[in-house]
Amino acid sequence: MSMYFTKEHEWVKVAGNVGTIGISDHAAHELGDITFVELPKIGTVVTQFGVLGSIESVKAASDIYSPLSGKVLKVNESLETAPEVVNESAEDAAWMAQIEIADEVELKNLMTQEQYYDYLKTL
Amino acid sequence: MEEQLQATPICSRHRALNALMAPFGGWDMPIQYEGIIAEHNWCRTKASLFDICHMGEFIFEGDFDDAGLEDIFTFSVKSIPLGRSRYGFILNEQGGIIDDLIIFRIAVDKVMIVVNAATAPKDFAAIKGRLHGGVFTDITAATGKLDLQGPLSRDVMVALFGEEVATIPYFKFITMNILGVEAIVSRTGYTGELGYEIFIPAEKVCELWDLLLTDERVKPAGLGARDVLRLEVGYSLYGSDIDEETTPLEAGLECFVNFDKAFIGKEALLRLKEQGVARKKIAFEVTGRRSPRHHYDICSTGKVVGNVTSGVFSPILGRGVGIGFVKPELTTIGTPLTISHERVSMEATVCELPFFKDGSVRN
Structure with a gap:
């Protein structure tokens, strides 16, 4: 399974035509204690870099953007009652949504894991 | 132009603890150490140490x-x-x-x-x-100020400085010898918990900081936790909830104004009392975990009727709470309001202060 990142610090893991989306460890650390996660509704059609949901910490509120276009298949409802999981496991247990990928060509607009880590060094 | 920040005498300790630092009131201050919620919880259950040397x-x-x-x-x-x-x-x-x-x-x-x-x-x-x-x-530059706040703060103070501290009632203070110098120990604070504000000569404040942290019941807390703690008990923050455009009458703080004496601003307040205020402070709770935030709109029946001045997710109540100003007719407890900002919208209800009622402040 390959993992790709956006400049806004979302990740997507691609398995076949399904993309699993979350925010990066770096983003979770920057936000601090996460207190709220707004998830999309199942069936919502999102576009690449369009708003997928939002996340709030004690310090800040920010939108979550979808790394790829597609239709939302599943959401991680456990985050609604336990948003602190984002701080504990942003790039694994705290996945936010799964989408049916509309167009794999869009992957070229994303960074690989290695490129993302290089990108973080420039911030 | 880059702001020239002042540093407190404790600054090197904050950096050694890997604190997240940020400008506050012209000072380079610790916002958090291990995390705002963990520090908040520690203060509500144990004793937290705050560097407050920036105050005047x-x-x-x-x-x-x-x-x-x-x-x-x-x-x-x-x-x-x-x-x-x-x-x-x-x-x-x-x-x-x-x-x-x-x-x-x-x-x-x-x-x-x-x-x-x-x-x-x-x-x-x-x-x-x-x-x-x-x-x-x-005497700001010559004075160090540390706050020790939390239900165990009295036990810690007594263990370190003797029984004398145990007798200080709320809003009283004593002058006592700490680390060989004269210090003021006051039963006041900004958290809603039992606690002390200690004023000590600046050259001794680092030593006092280190000494207080030798007690395992004490952990440092930053301004992030301090803001959550003060808001949960409804204390006003200058610059957010109150300012030069806001009078004590609007801010629900009339009990701290004595009209039987002279003071600058009295005539204006008396006029305002007669005319009635155009806006008044409210406290509100939101449904759910979203945080209201400073400058979000407060709406009623689709119209903007005021604005949020402070808001936060309350870790101890598990929901968002806030303070704001609205038209006086919307201040009745139970009034439904909507807090909105861009794409965000949350249902809120006017409630009483404090939000958190079980603090140890008067214990």
Whole structure:
């Protein structure tokens, strides 16, 4: 399974035509204690870099953007009652949504894991 | 232009603890160490140590009446008993709040005035400009201030400094020897928990910081946790909830204004009392975990009727809470409101203060 990142610090893991989306460890650390996660509704059609949901910490509120276009298949409802999981496991247990990928060509607009880590060094 | 930040004497300790630092009131201050919620929880259950060296301290010595000190604040200075402190305001001619402050009655003819960091220079100028006698000194740079707050803070203080501390009631203070120097230990704070504010010469404050942290019941807490703690008990934050455009009448703080004495801003407040205020402070709780935030709109039946001045997710209540200002007719407890900002919208209900009622502050 390959993992790709956006400049806004979302990740997507691609398995076949399904993309699993979350925010990066770096983003979770920057936000601090996460207190709220707004998830999309199942069936919502999102576009690449369009708003997928939002996340709030004690310090800040920010939108979550979808790394790829597609239709939302599943959401991680456990985050609604336990948003602190984002701080504990942003790039694994705290996945936010799964989408049916509309167009794999869009992957070229994303960074690989290695490129993302290089990108973080420039911030 | 880059802001020239001041550093407190504890700054190197914050960096060694890997604190997240940020500018606050012109000072480079620790926002968090291990995390805002963990630090908040520690303060509500144990004892937390805050570096508050950024706040301003002034000393006035002289005859309060002759020098005009008695007519400057919204409360009587000469009626504060020795060894007690009082909270109130210095107002402008329009009744707007120049600052909220605490005055400590140290001697018959001597007080310490403790003010907010960001406003300290303008406070000093305003007080000095209204005085016509006595000796008025800014001792901020020479003074270190640490707050120890939390239900176990008395036990910690007694263990380190002796039984004398155990007898200090709320809003009283004693002068005592700590680390070989004279320090003021006051039963006041900004968290809603039992706690102390310690004023000690700046050159000793690092040593005191280290000493307090030797007790395993004590952990450092940053300004992030401090803001959550104060908001849960409904304390106003100068610059957010109150400012020079806001009067104590609008801010629900009339109980700290004594109309039986003279003070600058009194005529404006009396006029406002007669006319009625155009907006009033409310406290509100939101449904769910979203945080209301400073500057979000407060709406009623689709129209903007005010704005949020402070808001946060309350870790202890598990929901968002906030303070804001609305038209007086919308201030009744139970009034439904909507908090909105861009794509965000949350249902809220006007409620009573404090949000969190079980603090140990008066224990």
